[in-house]
Amino acid sequence: MVTGTQREGLGRPCLFSTTLPPSCDCELEGMLPPYLSACLDHVQNLWLEFEPSRKSSRRAATDLLAALAGRTPGLRGLCLECRGEKPLFDAGRDVLDAVHALCGAAGALRHLDLRRLPFSLDDALVLQVAHGCPELRSLFLDNRTLVGSVGPGSVLELLEACPCLRALGLHLASLSRTALEALAAPERAPFELLALRCACPEDARAPPLPDEAWAALSRRHPGLEVELELEPVLPAESVTRVLQPAVPVAALRLSLSGDTVGPVRFAARHYAATLRALEVRAAASAELDAALEELAARCAGLREVHCFCVVRPSVLHAFRARCPRLRSYTLKLTREPHPWRPTLVA
Numbered sequence: 001m002v003t004g005t006q007r008e009g010l011g012r013p014c015l016f017s018t019t020l021p022p023s024c025d026c027e028l029e030g031m032l033p034p035y036l037s038a039c040l041d042h043v044q045n046l047w048l049e050f051e052p053s054r055k056s057s058r059r060a061a062t063d064l065l066a067a068l069a070g071r072t073p074g075l076r077g078l079c080l081e082c083r084g085e086k087p088l089f090d091a092g093r094d095v096l097d098a099v100h101a102l103c104g105a106a107g108a109l110r111h112l113d114l115r116r117l118p119f120s121l122d123d124a125l126v127l128q129v130a131h132g133c134p135e136l137r138s139l140f141l142d143n144r145t146l147v148g149s150v151g152p153g154s155v156l157e158l159l160e161a162c163p164c165l166r167a168l169g170l171h172l173a174s175l176s177r178t179a180l181e182a183l184a185a186p187e188r189a190p191f192e193l194l195a196l197r198c199a200c201p202e203d204a205r206a207p208p209l210p211d212e213a214w215a216a217l218s219r220r221h222p223g224l225e226v227e228l229e230l231e232p233v234l235p236a237e238s239v240t241r242v243l244q245p246a247v248p249v250a251a252l253r254l255s256l257s258g259d260t261v262g263p264v265r266f267a268a269r270h271y272a273a274t275l276r277a278l279e280v281r282a283a284a285s286a287e288l289d290a291a292l293e294e295l296a297a298r299c300a301g302l303r304e305v306h307c308f309c310v311v312r313p314s315v316l317h318a319f320r321a322r323c324p325r326l327r328s329y330t331l332k333l334t335r336e337p338h339p340w341r342p343t344l345v346a
Contacts, residue, residue: 040067045077045111051084052092052118065098069105077111078102082118092119100128109133113140115169120145123154130154130161140169142195142229148202152176159183169195169227172242173202180213184220191221196242199231204238214246225250225274232257239263245270251277261287268295277304284309293318306330306342 046068050061061080068075080099086092096119103109103125112129114121121141129139139158141150148171155174159165159182166189175196183191198204218224226249230239236258243263249271254260260282267275268291278295282288289312296302296318303325307315309332316331330342 040071043068044074046075047079047081049081049083052082052090052095053085053087058094062094062098065095065102069098069102074108075102075106076108077113078106078109079111079113079116081116086118090119092117095119096121096125100125103129104132107132108135110135110137112136112138115140115143117143118145119143120147120149122149123151126150126154126158130158134162136162136165138167138193139165140167140195141174142169142171142197144199146200148173148200150174152179155179156182163187164189166191167193167195169197171200171203172196172198173200173206175206175209177209177213180209180217184213184217186220188220191217191224193225193227195227195229197229197231198234198238198242199229200233204234206238206241208241209244211244211246214244214248218246218248224248225276227251227253229253229255230263231255236262243267243270247271248274250274251279253279255279255281261285261291264288264291264295268298272298273301275299275302278302279304279306279308281308284311286312289315296322299323301325304328304342307332308340310335 048061048064051057078099080095095117099114103112109129110133112133121143126141129136139162150171152174155170156176156179159179168191182188183194226247228242228247228249228251230242230253232255234242234256239256239258239262243266249267252263252267252271252275254263256263260280264278264280267278275295278299280288280292288309292305292307292311292315296305296315300323302319302323304327305319305323306328307330311331311333313333316329316333319326319329319331327345328342329345330340332340
């Protein structure tokens with residue numbers, strides 16, 4: 001499906017839209033719908049949805065990407081999203097090969113979002129993007145794969161080849177101190193967003209990124225926002241390495257198998273000036289309630305808080321009373337059927 005609907009994640013707006021008709025799905029394999037073939041030369045920004053488990057949908061998506069590679073050197077933005085279930089042991093080679101070819105032909109590409117592809121991205125794709133798309137402004141590789149296959153060397157080469165890059169999403173293991181130093185270089189264009197996902201074994205084993213490197217990066221780019229997403233694979237010692245005081249964390253998503261209270265208190269004490277969105281998935285406890293109340297008292301700039309466990313009434317009162325910029329929250333006082341919907345603040 002090709003859609004122009006604006007979508008927003010926690011703290012991160014959608015970068016792509018299109019005015020194309022609403023579907024690229026085709027039941028006749030190997031054929032694109034006529035209305036898509038007729039307008040490919042005019043496509044600049046494309047959000048492409050498909051179902052990898054449906055052969056016709058998958059074929060239509062790869063055919064469309066192949067056609068774009070041959071006819072659309074003016075493509076500026078591409079976002080891919082897989083819907084439904086991914087077939088077991090599916091490496092997505094056909095899809096990734098199509099993206100690889102497109103990035104080799106779309107020299108004007110400025111925005112590439114692969115967060116919603118459930119396949120392991122690799123160094124070859126990143127290097128193709130680096131050398132085929134020198135005008136790149138944003139690249140999101142922080143997808144939900146369980147294997148981190150993009151090495152720090154490829155990311156460093158990407159930063160050197162794309163001097164105008166201003167937003168980057170990665171798994172933690174793909175980032176290095178050298179990359180932080182490259183981003184902090186005096187000649188670097190303003191850098192605005194760094195999204196880090198910690199969700200695979202490589203992320204848990206990643207070496208620490210020194211606090212002084214984060215401090216230098218923040219001084220060089222005072223408007224920088226960092227998004228951190230910490231998944232259950234991270235042991236407590238890895239969480240401690242990731243949560244450095246100088247990181248300008250704007251959005252923090254905690255879904256840990258171990259202690260959550262400590263990270264919430266750490267955020268309250270070190271990210272009060274920058275934190276705008278918090279998401280917590282943990283078991284309910286009096287200690288967590290107290291930590292959330294402390295965070296509400298310290299983080300006056302908070303705009304979103306979503307806690308997926310029952311909290312006591314004083315937690316809700318604390319956020320409503322102490323966070324004047326709050327626009328959306330999920331703070332349930334009693335257990336309700338899922339999915340829990342957020343409350344919008346008028």
